[in-house]
Amino acid sequence: MNRILRWAKEWVAPLGLAVIISFSFNTYVAQGMKVPTGSMLPTIQLDDKVFVEKMVALTDFKFGDIVVFYPPLKGEEDKRYIKRLIGLPGDTIEVKEGALYRNGEKVDEPYVKEPMKYQFGPVQVPEGKYLFLGDNRNDSLDSHLWPTPFVDKSKLVGKALFRYYPFDQIGEIK
Numbered sequence: 001m002n003r004i005l006r007w008a009k010e011w012v013a014p015l016g017l018a019v020i021i022s023f024s025f026n027t028y029v030a031q032g033m034k035v036p037t038g039s040m041l042p043t044i045q046l047d048d049k050v051f052v053e054k055m056v057a058l059t060d061f062k063f064g065d066i067v068v069f070y071p072p073l074k075g076e077e078d079k080r081y082i083k084r085l086i087g088l089p090g091d092t093i094e095v096k097e098g099a100l101y102r103n104g105e106k107v108d109e110p111y112v113k114e115p116m117k118y119q120f121g122p123v124q125v126p127e128g129k130y131l132f133l134g135d136n137r138n139d140s141l142d143s144h145l146w147p148t149p150f151v152d153k154s155k156l157v158g159k160a161l162f163r164y165y166p167f168d169q170i171g172e173i174k
Contacts, residue, residue, distance in 0.1 A: 033080065037141075050160045050163050061085055063102065066085070067085050067160065068082050069130075071155075089125050090125060092121070093123055094120065094122035116137045129152055
């Protein structure tokens with residue numbers, strides 16, 4: 001009995017602290033996530049696992065970042081989506097003639113492998129909102145198909161930075 005008590009005194013506090021630190025890290029700092037769809041092909045493959053930095057308040061989101069967020073879709077509000085950030089607050093976004101235009105300028109997007117087969121916009125991104133498109137543009141449930149194409153900053157989970165699975169594809173996501 002003394003042996004069990006001695007073990008408990010030695011290990012319960014450090015194990016409890018480790019659980020609290022792990023939970024806090026996962027909730028507020030970073031988390032691994034599995035990609036459930038092919039909407040980001042070829043950049044991110046179906047079932048890839050990515051590391052997402054979740055410190056949204058401290059993150060400077062830029063055009064082209066790959067971001068995890070909760071979409072403004074009825075029935076999908078609790079699902080996490082991963083897409084490329086295309087429109088920042090104040091940007092005017094348009095898709096025409098198979099290409100993306102941001103603030104009137106055609107955007108070079110080497111990660112998109114085929115021209116878009118749809119027209120979208122022009123729309124101006126409101127303050128505190130963002131616009132997202134998948135890299136697999138013709139097969140992605142993203143802003144161009146949503147009734148409300150903008151995601152509120154409060155719905156951002158974080159920026160995908162690093163792929164950690166499959167092991168032969170480990171590295172930074174661009």
